[in-house]
Amino acid sequence: MTAIVLLIVSTIIGAGFATGAELVAFFGTSGLPPWVIAIIIGVFLFAIMAGLVFLGNSRQHPVVRHVFTAVYFAIFIVMTAGFAQMGGILATLLGLGFCMAVVLFGFEKLLFVNKYLMYFVLAILLHASISNLGKIPSVAPAQVWRTVGSGLVYAGLNCCLLEAVLSKALERERRSRVLASCAIASALIAVLAGLILTAIKSQGITAALPILALSDNFVTRAAVMVCVLTSMFICLFNVSKNTTNRPYFLVLLCLCAFGLSFFGFKDILGVVYPVIGGLMVCYVGCLCGVRCFSRIRRARRLGKHDLFVVDDTIDGLELVKNE
Numbered sequence: 551m552t553a554i555v556l557l558i559v560s561t562i563i564g565a566g567f568a569t570g571a572e573l574v575a576f577f578g579t580s581g582l583p584p585w586v587i588a589i590i591i592g593v594f595l596f597a598i599m600a601g602l603v604f605l606g607n608s609r610q611h612p613v614v615r616h617v618f619t620a621v622y623f624a625i626f627i628v629m630t631a632g633f634a635q636m637g638g639i640l641a642t643l644l645g646l647g648f649c650m651a652v653v654l655f656g657f658e659k660l661l662f663v664n665k666y667l668m669y670f671v672l673a674i675l676l677h678a679s680i681s682n683l684g685k686i687p688s689v690a691p692a693q694v695w696r697t698v699g700s701g702l703v704y705a706g707l708n709c710c711l712l713e714a715v716l717s718k719a720l721e722r723e724r725r726s727r728v729l730a731s732c733a734i735a736s737a738l739i740a741v742l743a744g745l746i747l748t749a750i751k752s753q754g755i756t757a758a759l760p761i762l763a764l765s766d767n768f769v770t771r772a773a774v775m776v777c778v779l780t781s782m783f784i785c786l787f788n789v790s791k792n793t794t795n796r797p798y799f800l801v802l803l804c805l806c807a808f809g810l811s812f813f814g815f816k817d818i819l820g821v822v823y824p825v826i827g828g829l830m831v832c833y834v835g836c837l838c839g840v841r842c843f844s845r846i847r848r849a850r851r852l853g854k855h856d857l858f859v860v861d862d863t864i865d866g867l868e869l870v871k872n873e
Contacts, residue, residue, distance in 0.1 A: 555738070558716075560668050561780075563739070563777055568773075569774055570746055571759060572823065574756075575823065576703070579693075580697040584743075584744045585744050587747060591740050592736045592739065593736075594706075595735075596733055598709040599735075601838060605837040616792075622785050623803065624826065625711065625781075625826065626782060626789065630782065630811040631813065633775060633811075635759070636774060636775050646807070649782050649783040649804070668777075671776055671777045674773035675777070676742070678764050679745040679746045683749055706834070707823050709830060710827075711781070716728060718791075746760075749764055759774075789803060
């Protein structure tokens with residue numbers, strides 16, 4: 551279960567979360583306290599994860615599968631841009647090569663690599679945020695419903711990559727274990743989001759990479775880059791799962807992402823992420839609607855055929871026909 555929890559966490563705390571940029575983009579102007587925002591994030595994250603666990607279908611319609619593939623690739627581009635901004639061209643090329651290697655080795659190797667990387671990442675992110683906690687200055691009046699809406703879209707965005715990850719995990723583990731892993735991961739993400747937001751707001755950070763502005767040293771930069779890298783190979787894994795994992799195709803995807811990353815991390819994130827979050831919320835809503843509609847239709851069909859005619863035979867009551 552630990553490996554699945556860490557895989558879910560690493561899928562979520564990619565380029566935007568690990569750097570703090572994503573949290574600032576969604577909640578930077580909110581007047582609500584960070585701990586309230588953290589609760590909103592945790593509740594919506596678990597609600598959408600539970601929806602994917604109970605309603606998700608590995609046999610998606612081809613159109614839906616193609617849409618998700620495009621979304622995964624868009625997120626992969628954003629993360630590549632964030633990685634390039636922190637590490638430069640050479641580090642980005644090496645990171646993309648590492649992503650291809652992990653994807654080619656398969657899901658089990660992904661779990662193994664990710665499990666040990668995340669202990670290091672979580673420790674550094676917690677240290678960077680806790681060491682910068684302080685009193686939050688007065689802010690504008692709280693915009694409750696706007697923040698709740700941002701929390702829902704934010705949760706949808708961060709659960710987007712989980713659609714394929716949870717589908718794969720359900721093939722290996724019982725649904726109850728996967729659901730418990732989702733609950734633990736949601737709580738961890740909520741706590742971490744609350745701490746990071748508190749640190750950013752108390753220090754008045756407005757930089758493009760807030761976490762590095764809080765603690766700009768080699769260890770923190772390495773942790774954030776590793777965190778981005780884990781989400782990058784999860785993105786690439788999802789794309790290959792829906793298409794092909796042949797080496798030449800993965801190379802082509804990585805080269806495209808590398809070229810598009812030069813448009814800039816913050817600009818791409820501000821446009822792409824809200825759109826993806828809204829699409830994911832609509833997708834889960836459609837899944838719920840389809841499931842409810844199918845159950846209503848099934849109940850109506852059964853209601854028309856609930857008269858059973860029986861005949862007393864030597865073997866007791868025997869079902870003769872269903873009228």
